[in-house]
Amino acid sequence: MSEAASRPWITERRRPRVVIIGGGFGGLYAARALKRADVDLTVIDRTNHHLFQPLLYQVATATLAATDITAPIRWLLRHQGNATVLMAEVQRVVPERRVVVVEGAREIPYDYLVVAAGTRHSYFNHPEWETIAPGLKSITDAIRLRQRILSAFERAEQEDDAKERAAWLTFVIVGGGPTGTELAGMLPTIAMHTLPREFRRIAHETARVVLLEGGPRVLPSYPEPLSEHARRDLINLGVEVRTDALVTLVDRGVVQIGGSETIRSNTVIWAAGNAASPLGKSLGAPLDRVGRVLVEPDLSTPGHPEVFVIGDMASISTKGKPVPGVAPAAMQMGARAAHNIKRDLEQRPRVPFIYRNKGDLATIGRHRAIADFGRVQLSGFVAWYFWLFVHILYLAGFRNRLSVLIEWAYSYFTYERGARLIATTEQVGGSSPSTQGS
């Protein structure tokens, strides 16, 4: 009785308790795959919402509202009677005792655990760069980034010094992966088309968007011809694409490349590195270089078959290729981990995970995209329509689909941005205006 009261989310003690950490693509698909399983399921997330991460950059660039790409995890699982949702920060896992420890030293016991806590930004041993060059992982990150970008124009408008004004109008994106490339593709439209019309002192020629990639090409995970296509698209949009450009210093108002060249910019965006959630460490499992857990073929951890690690936190190769840290892979892993739990309960042998790549997509600005389906590769207009179609299809699980379509149609035809709200109290640059509401 007293034990039940201290672990209220476990209503029926005889049923196996499955705990899922993280309500992202991996965790959500694991939970859904357990819909008809005779288990007590608890999904823990530090936020109340599932985030449609592939469109996060559209919130950062003021095209979509934050509420367009988020949905309460509770709401997504509302028809799933065996699921309980807990909004709490997980502090660590104690695999020996089979408990998850959340804030307030509260312990949640499990029979099966699925860890899907994702990644965080990595600043290559320069954590001090984070305040100057924020990254883009959460909806809060996106709202802050939107505020920084919009405020930069407000500051430029008020700045008398030409050099300082140029620094406010220079946007540097560090990292040429999908996030960096998609952000870089959106910024020219805002910086050169949408906003300058409404300002009195900003001439559109003065806005600069610089994409810095440490390796030899952007979108390094794509085939080379598509990388080259994306590079040309970006350049046509007005982006300065710099490859083999290793960032050696980020400081207030300045980015240094290769130890010598500096770019003056008050808006530096970090899209360069990821490190797996530190939760991986507490599992006691072997980790790879970026902190991901080296999982078994069935996605469980060595020595703890009841603990699964999925999504961006898992390091695994299938068919001889490393599984990439993308949403479809996380979804597939979530479903497979859930499947293996069900097979355990039915006393059938587990099956290994095999990643099925249905294709990679990236969009670059207005009506340009690239798509890689292995044998077939698309670029340009056709790929862009395909990108649109796929994203609307996946958003279908959300009820936000229609409003997203409207926002897109609106900004496509008018070049306007519908979500240009500055509404946090964060400081931008030096002595900043208070941007709290009027």
Added chain:
Amino acid sequence: MSEAASRPWITERRRPRVVIIGGGFGGLYAARALKRADVDLTVIDRTNHHLFQPLLYQVATATLAATDITAPIRWLLRHQGNATVLMAEVQRVVPERRVVVVEGAREIPYDYLVVAAGTRHSYFNHPEWETIAPGLKSITDAIRLRQRILSAFERAEQEDDAKERAAWLTFVIVGGGPTGTELAGMLPTIAMHTLPREFRRIAHETARVVLLEGGPRVLPSYPEPLSEHARRDLINLGVEVRTDALVTLVDRGVVQIGGSETIRSNTVIWAAGNAASPLGKSLGAPLDRVGRVLVEPDLSTPGHPEVFVIGDMASISTKGKPVPGVAPAAMQMGARAAHNIKRDLEQRPRVPFIYRNKGDLATIGRHRAIADFGRVQLSGFVAWYFWLFVHILYLAGFRNRLSVLIEWAYSYFTYERGARLIATTEQVGGSSPSTQGS
């Protein structure tokens, strides 16, 4: 030259300089009425956006997105060539020297000044109540309030102590004016219909919504029969309406009424008092009890005919009745102040301001509203449709109209709330979960 450089927003020194403080309804309508005037216009606001304040409570109750009811002031004035928009916090006005001082000790000179800085919350000499019982004026307030309301349910779900759980499920609104009444009308739908379905431990009977009004009736500015109608509507929705209930203490987890009775609640919302912006003081003009400037019949300040005060900051009676602090009054004052500036420039005499009340509207929950058009009074379904029509009409100046309609239709037919995002880092109650993105 050097002078022009230090006041860059004034491009042509020979034209009269009109400065408007505040981009709300008053300031925006003043700016628009000066569209064809041969003046240099500067609109200063501490935020980047105009806020459609009458729908603010819908953001707080997770029905509309923050971006649905905000639009950049810059964007709203984009076709107005004589207007410059400045995002900055005004510190004071120096009427003797005809300058507005903004942050950074920057001075903006004017020939005409229109002050439309609105009101802030007033806690009746208890500023310490503000952190516990936040108010609802800005979009940031609304986002925070949404977070508090949604988090209260998350906390209740995790709480083992029955009394503490009840405190998380008790929502107290202080103040029975339009904001308090409209908030109170929305909360039961969320607290008793939308959310409990998705929680496992919250029975819908346990949620309480309490509306505390210090005077004898809710909506005191409306005719008595409509007040009574609103009271009955609220009671039917499940709201506990308490009139003659003067709040004597607000502390963590508790509200005290009349010096003795206490209500345990972890979510107290302040909708009780307004005080005019402190900018009124720096004008050196006579003020009323709540800090509003006693303006002349032409809306200028005594002794300074070049300074106008409009909207909620102005205290004026027309046709023997005090002008209420509502959006239509602010719009009309803005237009009239602008008109009087134009008449000055044409060397024609000024005309006094006369408020034309086109009717008062308030909505109470789903398909109930009251409307007062003087001789005609409506209530119930018809009034609610009218409310819907008028608000969509006024939002027409925004491009947000369509997405608002969709959100409304969606939440009306499904009882769902489309904008249930917790995305700030603010603390709620005691030891709070970090609600930053995943």
